[in-house]
Amino acid sequence: MSDVESDGRADSEGWGICEERLLERHMEMARIGETPTGGVDRGALSNADTDAHALVMSWFRQSHYRIEVDDVGNLFIIRAGQDPNASPVMTGSHLDSPPNGGRFDGTLGVLAGAEVLASLDRHGVETRRPIELAIWMNEEGSRFSPVTMGSAVRIGRLGLDEALNSVDENGAVFGPQLQRYFEKLGLAPMPRPRLDPAFYVELHIEQGPILENRGVRIGTVSGVQGVRQYRIDVTGKAAHAGTTPMDMRKDAFVAACRIAAGLTAEFADDDGRTRFTIGRMRVLPGAPNTVPEKASFTVDLRHPDPRRLAEYDAKISTVAAREASPCAVAVEPLISLEPVVFNPGICDLITGRARRRGLSVETLLSGATHDAANMATLTKTGMIFIPCRDGVSHHEDEHAKPADMIAGANVLFDVILALAERTDAHAAIAAPALI
Numbered sequence: 431m432s433d434v435e436s437d438g439r440a441d442s443e444g445w446g447i448c449e450e451r452l453l454e455r456h457m458e459m460a461r462i463g464e465t466p467t468g469g470v471d472r473g474a475l476s477n478a479d480t481d482a483h484a485l486v487m488s489w490f491r492q493s494h495y496r497i498e499v500d501d502v503g504n505l506f507i508i509r510a511g512q513d514p515n516a517s518p519v520m521t522g523s524h525l526d527s528p529p530n531g532g533r534f535d536g537t538l539g540v541l542a543g544a545e546v547l548a549s550l551d552r553h554g555v556e557t558r559r560p561i562e563l564a565i566w567m568n569e570e571g572s573r574f575s576p577v578t579m580g581s582a583v584r585i586g587r588l589g590l591d592e593a594l595n596s597v598d599e600n601g602a603v604f605g606p607q608l609q610r611y612f613e614k615l616g617l618a619p620m621p622r623p624r625l626d627p628a629f630y631v632e633l634h635i636e637q638g639p640i641l642e643n644r645g646v647r648i649g650t651v652s653g654v655q656g657v658r659q660y661r662i663d664v665t666g667k668a669a670h671a672g673t674t675p676m677d678m679r680k681d682a683f684v685a686a687c688r689i690a691a692g693l694t695a696e697f698a699d700d701d702g703r704t705r706f707t708i709g710r711m712r713v714l715p716g717a718p719n720t721v722p723e724k725a726s727f728t729v730d731l732r733h734p735d736p737r738r739l740a741e742y743d744a745k746i747s748t749v750a751a752r753e754a755s756p757c758a759v760a761v762e763p764l765i766s767l768e769p770v771v772f773n774p775g776i777c778d779l780i781t782g783r784a785r786r787r788g789l790s791v792e793t794l795l796s797g798a799t800h801d802a803a804n805m806a807t808l809t810k811t812g813m814i815f816i817p818c819r820d821g822v823s824h825h826e827d828e829h830a831k832p833a834d835m836i837a838g839a840n841v842l843f844d845v846i847l848a849l850a851e852r853t854d855a856h857a858a859i860a861a862p863a864l865i
């Protein structure tokens with residue numbers, strides 16, 4: 431904890447981001463897809479999600495920027511470097527949200543990245559490396575599964591066709607929705623070879639209570655815990671609610687509830703680090719006077735230890751088979767993300783730059799997953815966290831203090847500048863061999 435807690439604002443020469451612009455743009459972005467009680471609802475490829483992407487594009491019409499969209503909808507804002515062949519420094523996050531989500535999750539990282547680019551322009555900074563802002567398509571996976579879809583396709587972990595064929599709850603297919611998105615943005619998709627960034631750094635709210643409880647301004651993220659998501663499909667037999675005796679039914683909903691209760695019990699007594707959530711349940715045909723024929727629900731499981739995660743697959747199937755009778759059950763894995771450790775050199779750089787601005791900073795693991803977890807399989811990657819009120823996220827009450835948004839964006843500015851290697855005349859020193 432630094433002895434003098436700075437406010438993380440621009441230092442004496444105004445070096446860093448433009449606070450007013452960051453906060454104004456945040457308010458502007460929050461109006462896109464806003465909900466009546468202060469949240470946002472921006473499902474991937476919805477009109478609101480598309481409008482949000484278009485708004486960011488509108489800020490970068492200057493000639494030294496290139497704007498590209500790839501074949502799964504990831505949007506890239508590319509600031510030219512002195513060496514066009516140098517691998518870029520990438521930053522980014524996402525603009526899509528869960529239903530009735532918050533105004534900060536993902537959005538903060540995109541706006542801060544945009545602010546870093548604009549502030550480098552304002553300071554007349556030139557860099558050897560290009561700098562790319564990535565707005566990842568469908569990070570949430572709320573509307574179209576899986577979570578972190580856009581970056582997963584880009585790193586080669588998810589097939590493009592699998593993404594394009596993803597279907598939402600209303601039967602809308604990702605591919606045709608993506609075409610509408612391209613048309614609305616007026617962009618033709620550019621199939622991109624595997625990305626080759628030299629570094630990737632993402633700013634995000636913590637989405638948990640640790641930093642706020644400790645009174646710490648900046649989090650250096652050591653890594654991301656692993657994620658398993660499944661869909662469990664239970665199949666029974668539709669029957670008349672009035673005439674069918676209870677012992678003659680194959681009630682898919684009752685069986686699903688037994689499986690859900692069995693899984694909850696199975697993971698409740700764990701080591702205190704397991705996170706188990708059933709977030710969605712669908713019952714068909716959904717008529718009050720018909721015994722349910724189908725019940726499908728999702729399971730989201732998280733843990734920092736890969737060995738525990740490996741055990742979960744077997745546990746899920748065992749409990750499902752045990753509780754499903756007399757119905758049939760199928761367990762469909764949706765995504766499997768191993769725990770990720772971020773680059774120690776980038777972590778040290780984040781901590782050092784936060785301290786240099788007089789900000790208290792601590793290291794912590796991320797409970798939520800992020801596109802950075804995918805990027806860490808590709809390049810030297812790190813994340814910067816700021817606190818969020820009561821640790822609340824994926825809820826309309828999600829909130830971060832403007833001073834913390836500014837502090838986080840300034841640390842991102844410093845880290846990107848260090849990694850991109852300043853070359854303009856004002857550069858005080860040659861590019862340090864950082865990592």
Ligand code: HGY
Nearest residue numbers: 569570577797798799
């Ligand atoms: O699911 C997650 O952890 C992220 O918020 N999409």
Ligand code: MN
Nearest residue numbers: 535536569800
């Ligand atoms: Mn997020």
Ligand code: MN
Nearest residue numbers: 528535570824
């Ligand atoms: Mn999220």
